[in-house]
Every structure is written in C-alpha cells, then in structure tokens.
Amino acid sequence: MNIILPYLISLLIGYFFTDFLLKKRGVSLSLRICLAAGIGLSISAEIVFYSFILFNQFHKGFVLCVHGVLLIGLFCARYFFSKQPSSFLVDTKEISRRDYAWIFLLLSAFVLSFFQANLYPFGGWDAWSVWNLKAKFLFVNDTEWKKMFDPLLWRSSPHYPLLLPLINVWGWIFLSEPSSATPLATSLVFTFLTVAFLFFSLKIFIKNIFAFLAAFLILTLPYFVKLTTDQYSDILVAYFILTSLVCSFVAVKKKIYEMLFCAGLCLGFLSFVKVEGLAAGMMMICLIMIYIFFQNDFSYRRSLILLLGGFGLAALPSLIFYLFYAPQNQTFINGLASQTQPSDFTRLKIIASFFILEIKSPKWSFIWPLLLAGIGLGFKNCFRRDIIILPIFFGLYLGVTAFYYFLNTYFEIGWWLSVTLSRILLSILPAVIFWIFYSLWQEEA
Secondary structure (H helix, E strand, O other): OHHHHHHHHHHHHHHHHHHHHHHHHHHOOHHHHHHHHHHHHHHHHHHHHHHHHHOOOOHHHHHHHHHHHHHHHHHHHHHHOOOOOOOOOHHHHHHHOOOOOOOOHHHHHHHHHHHHHHOOOOHHHHHHHHHHHHHHHHHHHHHHHHHHHHHHHHHHHOOOHHHHHHHHHHHEEEEEEEHHHHHHHHHHHHHHHHHHHHHHHOOOOOOHHHHHHHHHHHHHOOHHHHHHHOOOHHHHHHHHHHHHHHHHHHHHHHHHOHHHHHHHHHHHHHHOOOOHHHHHHHHHHHHHHHHHHOOOOHHHHHHHHHHHHHHHHHHHHHHHHHHHHOOOOOOOOOOOOOOOOOOOOHHHHHHHHEEEEEEOOOOHHHHHHHHHHHHHHOOHOOOOOOHHHHHHHHHHHHHHHEEEHHEEEHHHHHHHHHHHHHHHHHHHHHHHHHHHHHHHOOOOO
C-alpha cells in the first residue's frame, strides 16, 4: 500500500485538474484519466524537485503539504466552480458497458508487458547506471544530492534532466528506503497510459475496432514491450510526444482550446525528461504555434496564452535545472571543429545505412515497413493540412537526431547507433501509429 498510495494521490490531482478543465468540453472520461495520470505524476515529481531547490534536500513534509493543498484546491475548483458540477469522484454516467469491454481487452493485452517487466525487475543497464542511480542519490543523500553531478560520474549522464528519477523518489515517499518495485511500476504505468491514450484518442476519429487494433499492435510487439519495461526514460518521451501532439490536434479539430493548455503542460514535462525531450519540446512548441496560426475560426491569441501558459508552468523546473545544475556534457566532441575526431562522409554513410537497417530489422517484427506501406496506401490523407503537423515533426525530429549523431564524434558511431537508435524510434512509434491509423480510417471528410 505504501508503494501504491503515491500513484493514487498523483492520479487524483491529475484527475481533479482534467475533470475541471475538460469535462465540460465533452472530452471522454477515459481520455481524461489517461492524461490525468501522466500529468499528475509529473506534477508530483516537480513538487519534489522544488523541495530540493528550496530546502536543499528531499523535504517530505513540504512535499506532502503541497500535495494536500493541491488536492483540496483542485477538488474545490472542480466541484464548486465547474459549470457542470461532478460527483464526488467519478460520474458513472460517463462509463458505458462498451467502455468496460475495451478497457478489459486493453488490460488483457497488457499482460505481456507485466510478465516482461517481472522478468527483469531491476530494469536494463541504463536503469541501474543512470535513472535509478539518480533516484537513489536524490532519496538517500540528503543535502549531498548534488554530488550526482560530479564529472567522475560521467557514465551516469549527470547532464540528463530528472523527471523520471523524481517520479520514483515521489513513489518512495512513504518508505524508509528505496524499493525496486517503484521504478518497475513507473515503467508499467507509463506503458499502459501511452497505449490507452493512443486507443481513446483514435477512438474519437475512427471506428473502435481500428483504434483497438492500433493499441493491440504495439502492446503485443515484443521489442516495444521490452524497451518500455526496461525502466528507461524513453517511454516517458513517447508518452509526452503522443499526448502533446494529439492534444494540439484535438484542440484544433474539436475547437477545445483547453486541450492546448494540456499540450503545453506535456511539452514542459517532456523538456524535463531527457535532452532529446528538450529538443523535441522546443521543435513542437514552434510547430504548434505555426499550426494554429493557419487555422480558420480559431482564436490565435487565446490559443497562445493557453499553450505557452501550460508550457511555462511545466518547463520551469527544466529551465532551473539547465541554468543552475546541469553540468557540461562529458561525452561530446564537436566533430565539425575537431581535427582528431572529425565528422566525415564515412560517418554520414554509416548513419544513413543504420537508419535503413534499423527500420528493416526483424526485431521490430517488421512494424516499420508495415507503417511505411500504410503511408503509401493513404498518402494523400497522410499529408492533409489538418494532420500535417505530425509528419513535419517526425521529419524534423529524425533529421535533428541524425545531425547530432553526425556532429558528436565522442562515441564510435556503429556502437552508439546500435544502443540508442531503437529508443529514438520507440519514442515516436505511438504517435506515428496515431498519424497513420487516423489517415487511413478517419470517418470524417
């Protein structure tokens, strides 16, 4: 119970927030809960971060008090100021028998993830040496927590931001020592939230059976399940890329401005997950601003206030971290300036070849060739004006990633691609599936 309780508190915070903000706009309960859990856990993590900023340690009393104030404040706002007052917790009128059936099917498919995660309860290599190590530093080192930024610990990537470790520290708040069950639970929670959000968001636009097929496709993909349950941060990147893109898309399609605030929050949290998340978040915030500028009958000023307001609130810890705490990247050599390890044409050829080999690799169960075939079948719809933000983002993100592989010559390029490129593809896979399934089976003109 001490392990589950922090997750429940975060879910309630996120649920009261999304219920107050989105219920009156007709956003389904299932979609709100998928957003609520991810947003709630991220809010909890950032509260923990502020305890380190204010008290130079993990101050449990401060963290719990802020959570209590948030719970009471959000509950009151939801109950007394909403135009459609809700029941104490869940309005059962919003849940149909069909919803229960779809959730049951999703949970049944999710069993594979649960078994895979329990095969390796301590996660993969980076879970031990990076993410869970940082969480333990934060939890047990009191005022000495900043020692994790020591250059001697360069193998643990001290320049990486801290959202995932902070979520796990929050998960240990009622424990006297770290438990390996919490990082495992975090990876499972975000795996399920990502797939469930994919299903319930697609369900708005296409037939239920095709939306379920999209979710089922990746939940039963062995390599996807392995990567998402390794306790790395890539599943958080995948979740926030999917939610921010889809929230922006739904906001425009359904004229639900409040979804842009959620998109901004997700982008802010994304910037605090990983360096790649920061790059993706900055690209996406610019793309979304351009995207909504060209929408007819859509208030640009109101949209910007909501989008940038959410982003600013959620990205503040990321800004503080990069300005005052993040050490210099010890594993970077500028190949364009280096005489001894230059970025050359051979490196570029290896990168291009490896991208092709990775996409064709049997370890992905040929999901990428299948998705490319889907683009070919629905080419016209895949690049329509209403959905164009997604392929533009994917192209930019992969292009920037390829350029960074070319620029940074610290690592031997073949080894580096072999251990990291699959995670880059994982981070965009759910959003790519949303794009292609929407384009192929959308029910509206």
